[in-house]
Amino acid sequence: MVIAVRALLFDVMGTVVDWHGGVVAGLETWGAARGISADWAKFCIECHAAFPPLRAEVNTGKRAWANFDELLREALESQFPKLGLTELYQKDLDELVALWHAMPPWPDSVAAMQRLRRRYILSTLSNAHVAMLIDMAKAAGLPWDAIVGVDLFHRYKPAPETYLGATALLGCQPGQVMLVASHPYDLAAAAKCGLRTCYVSRPLEYGAGIAFEAPPKPGQCDLMVGDLGKLADLMEC
Numbered sequence: 001m002v003i004a005v006r007a008l009l010f011d012v013m014g015t016v017v018d019w020h021g022g023v024v025a026g027l028e029t030w031g032a033a034r035g036i037s038a039d040w041a042k043f044c045i046e047c048h049a050a051f052p053p054l055r056a057e058v059n060t061g062k063r064a065w066a067n068f069d070e071l072l073r074e075a076l077e078s079q080f081p082k083l084g085l086t087e088l089y090q091k092d093l094d095e096l097v098a099l100w101h102a103m104p105p106w107p108d109s110v111a112a113m114q115r116l117r118r119r120y121i122l123s124t125l126s127n128a129h130v131a132m133l134i135d136m137a138k139a140a141g142l143p144w145d146a147i148v149g150v151d152l153f154h155r156y157k158p159a160p161e162t163y164l165g166a167t168a169l170l171g172c173q174p175g176q177v178m179l180v181a182s183h184p185y186d187l188a189a190a191a192k193c194g195l196r197t198c199y200v201s202r203p204l205e206y207g208a209g210i211a212f213e214a215p216p217k218p219g220q221c222d223l224m225v226g227d228l229g230k231l232a233d234l235m236e237c
Contacts, residue, residue, distance in 0.1 A: 003198075005177055008120050011125065013103065016106065017136060018104050020041075051071060067132075068100070068128045104140060108227040116231070119237050122143065123166065128149050133149050148165075163190045163195055178196040179198070188220075197223070198224070
């Protein structure tokens with residue numbers, strides 16, 4: 001089953017890399033070195049939950065553009081008092097933000113992407129910024145043809161400018177591009193812009209038993225797969 005597209009745009013955090021597992025492991029190491037004991041998995045989820053309102057403020061013009069690192073610093077500073085830590089030094093914040101720049105890939109990601117790249121253009125379309133995505137690619141060995149972050153558009157997904165801007169940068173029409181993502185809201189917004197869509201199930205993205213969205217219903221996406229290896233099989237790569 002080959003979907004007639006030229007390029008695949010990938011959401012990255014959660015879809016291609018295990019952001020939660022990687023960041024929690026990093027926080028555990030960081031905390032142990034400082035004698036700080038916490039439920040880092042819960043802390044990580046609470047930081048994640050702080051992002052959508054901050055992104056919405058940017059998209060609605062209530063605040064000026066701020067990239068992922070800047071919003072992350074705000075989220076961290078809002079959550080750490082819950083651990084009894086009322087002050088974070090600049091060095092601490094730099095070290096914590098760096099954890100989000102070096103997330104491990106899911107076990108299926110790199111091999112499947114190498115297969116897909118033989119036939120399709122592979123690009124990011126992430127709510128991270130370009131510099132952060134470069135760091136992630138280096139750390140995880142991700143074989144991108146292009147790296148597109150929302151800082152190029154000064155809008156966060158699901159703003160239409162992100163999907164249409166990315167397809168234009170690749171020299172494609174929306175119907176020639178498929179968004180690959182584990183987040184239904186992202187896929188629904190891409191479909192409204194005329195992109196094809198592939199849902200990738202990542203049941204451990206937020207840790208065992210935790211989900212922020214229900215999976216799409218059958219027929220809501222062009223493809224629905226359990227991992228990127230299955231996507232490569234379906235696309236005959």
